[in-house]
Amino acid sequence: MADVLAAPVAGGATGGTNDGTAAVGVLLGVDVGTTGVKVAAFGLDGHTRHVEVREYPLLEPEPGHQVQDPAVLVAAVVEAVARCVAAVGPEGVVGLSLSAAMHGLVGTDAHGTPTTPLLTWADGRAADLVRELRSEGVAAPLHRVTGTPVHPMSPLVKLAWFRRHEPLAAASVARWLDLKALVVMALTGTAVTDLSSASGSGLLDMATGDWSPLALGVAGVGADRLPFVLPPTHVLPLGAAAAAATGLPAGTPVVLGAADGPLGNVGTGAVTPGSLALSLGTSGAVRMVVPAPPRSLDPALFCYALTPGAWVVGGAVSNGGIVARWLARTLLEERPADDTTGDAAVLALAAQAPPGSDGLVMLPYLLPERSPLWDADLTGAYLGLRRRHTRAHLARAALEGVAMQVGLIASRVDAVHPVRDVTATGGTLRSPLWQQLVAAALGRPMTVAGAAEGTARGAAVLGLVGLGIAPDLPAALGLLRDPLATAEPVQPVPELVVAAARARSRAAELLASLDGVRALLAAP
Structure with missing residues (x-):
């Protein structure tokens, strides 16, 4: 099992060497996220040469709608690449490799021009269709076939929402793209996506690697209105327009890369x-x-x-x-001056x-939750609240509740394959208290990595294989x-491990104890 990834990955392109030796140059890892793009220039000696970040807004034109302007997003990507290229020099850039946030959806016309906003993973408009x-x-068979839970985040249910609620807009769309395909089209002029990004759409059959007839039927679209799916290591040439805008030579290799989660x-x-x-x-x-799945x-x-x-998984x-x-x-x-000050004050309070x-438990479902229940209708709650509890208890119980969900x-992943080691990243884990709470909930040691450019680094690593610079x-x-x-x-910490286990069992007991209240309120 340890050599799962030791074989060369199919779908790469010629260029560079294929014996694992590093050529001289710089590879750009492009990480297109939900609220910003990060472009990191990695020297083939392992050192990060330069990082550029450009942000773009997440818009909510209506309650539950979380969208972005595709033109603004693409412009930010191009600008970030251009500034990174200007900083390191175009002559040393051997290629770009891409990462993109999952579950996005945008409609385009026959010329590739967006006709809808980009619906992000956070868009919850399709909750009624999920129900x-x-x-x-139908939800369970779709999950078994596609590996994507039926949830408002899924492009499958977003497509079904368009068919029902905006049929004219849906009918005018020539092709539906995910975020990766949108970026690839902007850079290369080709409307394709990669296997990894496609697998998060809720539309791809895990067993065949093709669009699922079952999912297409539910979504109400044909495969001809979706992008072609290519291996993550497939390479396309940078188009002339993007080359002029970024300062790179036309034809510079662009490795499709994968989705941001797996690349993490x-x-x-x-x-x-x-x-x-x-x-x-x-x-x-x-x-x-x-x-394998x-x-x-x-x-x-x-x-x-x-x-x-x-x-x-x-x-x-x-x-x-x-x-x-x-x-x-x-x-x-x-009121804190900024988020950083507020975070520090909350941690000190907790x-x-x-x-x-002291027995207080929080279910932290403030936003529509995903795993492990994938039920966007669940709401948050404090359980076991008593007069003795203070603001400090409320704060700590909330943090412990987040750690409990993780x-x-x-534990579910451990049942798929026993966990051997844990590597953790993320800005939240800069806090020692957060680290201790998560490690206690896991019940095992956890290595915290800096990974300031983690996903961009993952894209660059996959890019080395696509370019033939590394064999695997x-x-x-x-x-x-x-x-x-x-x-x-x-x-x-043993004391925290015991407390985490008790909180988990206490939450179940407290929920069961409310059955009588539920029955009382439901009675005529």
Whole structure:
């Protein structure tokens, strides 16, 4: 199992060497995220040469709609690449490799011009259709076939929403693209996506690698209105227009790359079964690479492709560090000057309460939640609230609740393949308290990596294989391994491990104790 990724990845292009030796040059890892793009220039000696970041707004034109202007996003990508190229010099750039956020959807006309906003993963407009698909018994078969839970984030249900609620707009769309295809089209003029990004659409059959007839029927689109799917290591030439805008020569190799979640594993080196990658920022995710989709996929988990021979199983939480931001607005006596100040104040407040928060438990579903239940209708709640509880208890219970959700997902992944080690990233985990709470919920040591350019690094690592500079991902990781990983793992504190286990069992008991209240309120 340890050599899952030791074979060359299919779909690469000629260029460079194929013996694992590094040519002189710089590879650009382009990470197109939900609120910004990061372009990192990696020298083939492993050092990061330069990083450019450009942000763009996440818009909410109506409640529950979370969209972006495709033109603004593409312009930011091009500008970030151009500034990075200007900083390192175009003559040394051997290519670009791409990462993009999952679950995006945008409609385009016959000329490739967007006709709809870009609906992001956070867009919740299709919640009504998710309820229908679940009640009709269609959700479970779709998950088994595609590996994507039926949830408002999924492009499949977004397409079904357009068909029902905006049929004229849907009929005018010549082709539906994901975020990766939108960026690839802007850079190369070709409307294609990669296997990894396509596998998060809810439309791809994991077994065949083709668009699923079942999913297409539910979505109400034909395969001819979706982008072609190519291997993540496939290479396309940079188009003339993008070349002029970025300062790179036309024809510069562009490696399609993969989706941001799977590439997060690559960026931290968690690319073999047993190595768990955990990220916790505003939201969070827990993922492990396995050689093939599980024969029976746990309903709590997703399964997305990294490459044809490597798949990522795991779960994502919408409510990560953003819970601390809510606590800052709600509990602090003085409004913080900024988010960083607010986070620090919340952590200091939470540290005043004992482990386990004196029996107070929070279900932190402030935003529509994803794994492990994939139920966007669930709402947050404090359980076990008593007069003795203070603002400090409320703060700590919320942080412990987030850690509990992460631990629940990790236990489900452990059932797919036993966890051997954990590598964690994310701005939230700069806090020692967050580190201790998550390690306790996992019940095992956790190595915190710097990974400031983790996903962009993952894209660059995959790009080395696509360009033939490295023969496989392990060799490519050897060239671009993150130098910021901490040597000493965070050890779980026994007292906190016990408190985390008690909180989990207490939450179940408290929920059961409310059955009588529910029955009373439901009575005529």
